[in-house]
Amino acid sequence: MPTSLSQQRVLQIANLEIRPGELQVLIDDRRAGLTVREFELFFMLAQRLDSVVQRPQIYTAIWGGEMQRRDRSVDVLVRKVRHKLEIVAPEWKYIHTHFGIGYRFSPERTS
Amino acid sequence: MPTSLSQQRVLQIANLEIRPGELQVLIDDRRAGLTVREFELFFMLAQRLDSVVQRPQIYTAIWGGEMQRRDRSVDVLVRKVRHKLEIVAPEWKYIHTHFGIGYRFSPERTS
DNA sequence: CTGTCTGGATAAGAACTGGTGAACGGCCGG
DNA sequence: CCGGCCGTTCACCAGTTCTTATCCAGACAG
Numbered sequence: 001m002p003t004s005l006s007q008q009r010v011l012q013i014a015n016l017e018i019r020p021g022e023l024q025v026l027i028d029d030r031r032a033g034l035t036v037r038e039f040e041l042f043f044m045l046a047q048r049l050d051s052v053v054q055r056p057q058i059y060t061a062i063w064g065g066e067m068q069r070r071d072r073s074v075d076v077l078v079r080k081v082r083h084k085l086e087i088v089a090p091e092w093k094y095i096h097t098h099f100g101i102g103y104r105f106s107p108e109r110t111s
Numbered sequence: 112m113p114t115s116l117s118q119q120r121v122l123q124i125a126n127l128e129i130r131p132g133e134l135q136v137l138i139d140d141r142r143a144g145l146t147v148r149e150f151e152l153f154f155m156l157a158q159r160l161d162s163v164v165q166r167p168q169i170y171t172a173i174w175g176g177e178m179q180r181r182d183r184s185v186d187v188l189v190r191k192v193r194h195k196l197e198i199v200a201p202e203w204k205y206i207h208t209h210f211g212i213g214y215r216f217s218p219e220r221t222s
Numbered sequence: 223c224t225g226t227c228t229g230g231a232t233a234a235g236a237a238c239t240g241g242t243g244a245a246c247g248g249c250c251g252g
Numbered sequence: 253c254c255g256g257c258c259g260t261t262c263a264c265c266a267g268t269t270c271t272t273a274t275c276c277a278g279a280c281a282g
Binding site: 038077099 | 268269270271272273278279280
């Protein structure tokens with residue numbers, strides 16, 4: 001699966017640089033320090049800029065298979081990614097929650 | 112493959128001089144004393160300064176073929192290179208670990 | 223306003239990854 | 253033969269990450 005990521009191009013969005021081949025996210029040239037899972041989530045959402053991705057879709061994209069009811073894996077992962085991004089860029093929000101549906105990636109300045 | 116190395120230019124980075132044609136690494140004009148394999152690894156990473164190189168890519172570049180799961184060859188080789196470099200330049204770190212991903216070359220003074 | 227459902231936050235144990243030292247075997251020169 | 257060098261593999265361990273459970277705040281329906 002890192003192989004498939006390697007094929008992808010570098011994404012430049014807002015103050016982000018996302019390098020699939022290195023599994024790295026750079027924010028204003030600083031490394032976010034995401035783990036492999038975390039990167040997969042973030043990159044997956046980033047590719048669908050501005051669109052709401054449903055939870056089960058996210059789950060399948062990252063873990064494969066069907067998401068069980070009450071499985072909180074996606075939520076916890078989102079939480080971790082948000083946290084790491086906030087450390088590097090406190091004044092930005094990247095992942096937005098859509099209640100009862102899923103998440104949407106779009107960089108927004110908060111201040 | 113020593114042939115391909117011979118074609119390459121000498122790299123000057125930080126306190127390093129890397130001579131592909133001689134398979135030699137000089138640190139402040141002192142020889143690191145790397146073996147052929149060790150040099151290949153170090154040079155390969157050095158050419159990708161500041162970028163994270165995934166383990167399987169490293170493996171393929173040096174041994175060819177696919178890296179098996181749980182193959183520790185890369186790790187052990189990195190360990191040996193680090194050790195030899197540390198003897199010559201204790202106050203420098205050259206190879207950084209990115210957990211779950213691979214390694215990144217960028218010279219940093221530690222002290 | 224109240225009850226119910228969804229998602230945020232946190233924590234504990236399991237599972238995994240990488241650092242490290244050493245053993246093993248091949249190769250070569252003496 | 254013998255000893256040293258080199259590359260590979262193994263085993264142990266520390267540190268990191270993932271999974272799962274729980275508690276709680278916010279959202280929504282009636």
